[in-house]
Amino acid sequence: MNYENLMEQLIAEDDRIIVMTAENRAAIRGLPAKVGKKFIDTGITEQTMVGMATGLAIRGRKPIIHALACFLTMRAYEFIRTDVGISGSPVKLVGGVAGFLSDANGPTHQAIEDVAIMRGIPPMGVFCPSDEQEMLKGLPSVIASEQPFYIRYNNLPAAVERPNHTFEIGKAEVFGAKTASVTLLTYGFLLTHVLKAQQILEANGIATRVVNMRTLKPIDTEEILHSVKTSDLVVTIEDHFLVGGLYSIVAETLLTNGVTGKVKPIALENKWFKPALLKYVLEHEGYTGEQLATRVTNFLHQ
């Protein structure tokens, strides 16, 4: 089962599903031949695609729409906010190559504010799967939901083996003990590298747990509060601007609940990242497992 198979299956099972793209077919190349008119390519027109998706939703459909994350969320932002957002239509927005995944494209293609701007739209949910396995596991519930959702598309190989893989919107996935001196909060493909950092930290005698947030909206408030209350240090790790992403969500959660603690961010602080192939981006920006372990250790000593 891959993403395209899942789309085909969802269309076969639910007459409401329509798949759309603004000429970004990378993940769904074989679909047009299989689903006919349930596939619409509007060409390079992100705004029109979002407006049309809203019109289809008015007619009871549930459109799943595709474009590169930066153009989908930003070129068409006002259409998403005004047409999908105000009406609360169940449109599912799938953004490709978000965060570091745009590797060498350059800043025009870097969607590193997408979580901030999508979660700011009242009815919008945000799902950032860690890998293809989690994306395919989570999408059926995300699509079944009657609220609009933004999905950071991610078809990378599984970050970790999950013999008993379950998924629930708003429920984080925890790796490690119930409590530990360090908790690392993350989302998306970085989970692979954060789990590597966990191994290194553990090998160095620092008890570490990792929390994969999975959905950033709704957020797992309980897990955030538990992490901050039980760990000496919590670090948020994200390929997103510092403003408006997971670190902001944690700060909002703590203030709302009158909880405080030592929480440090690893994020892009007022800068775009160096365009290069993904493995080089990770090294250059300090996000390899080894580099993350060092940065977390430095926070411990601060």
Add this chain to the structure above:
Amino acid sequence: MDLTLSLPELEAMSFRVREHIIRMSTDGGCFTGASLSCADLIVYLYKHYLNVSPDRFDDPTRDYCFLSKGHDVPALYGTFVEFGWLDKSRLDNHLKPNDSIYWHPNRNIPGVEFYSGSLGHLLSVAMGVAYDCKLRGMNNKIVVIVGDGELNEGSIWEGLLVSNAYKLDNLVVVVDRNHFQANIRTEELIPLESIEDKFRAFGWEAVSVDGHDFTKLHETFSNVKTHSGKPQVVIASTQRGKGLPSIAERADRWFCNFSAEEVDSLLKELHGAAETNLTSEVLIVR
């Protein structure tokens, strides 16, 4: 649908719609000029062209009418009052928090298709509806009323391209060609002529008509060939502020907030009395 044209009835109805618009142009005001330009169009469309009413909103085979040029919503509400779809007393709730009668359309008012106010949105939304109607093999029509100033928006031209690509021939765009942007004449700021040629070049079937002449509107819309392979556009030439010589074609009378005395005088002006000497503040919104 009633296809016999009753001119006196249509004229009386659009006259009363204009009265409603004028009465809404106080205590905070509204977009009076832009509402008056399309009052005849909206009355005609709901009376003779559209197969729709609020009690049939759940009927998937009904027609749709999207008001993309949302600031002219007083003309729509006035029409709904005349059709008995909206209680007239609710117009007194204009701009008050106990109702949803505000400067732009919203779905809390039965009969309103969708939220609008941000220009250039509802063509694409209507295209989604049109696509679905075709997918389900239905013969209904999807009308979108846009302003001529609204044609500046790039999303409109995206939509025209994509409608042609998907042969959305159940789609009818109606341009309220009142020759004004917000506060400047269209041809002075961003010239649109020839609108017909532009639409045709994008693959649309285009026709122009006097937007205040019910007989010609009827003739034109009766000949609009929906379901014939091409999306359709009707360019309705209108006058901003139509019916009130004191504000007609005045660039500074787009949004109007008149005093109670001015409203009284404007209502008389509508009935043929002399032009009102307007002293209320002119509002330049954009």
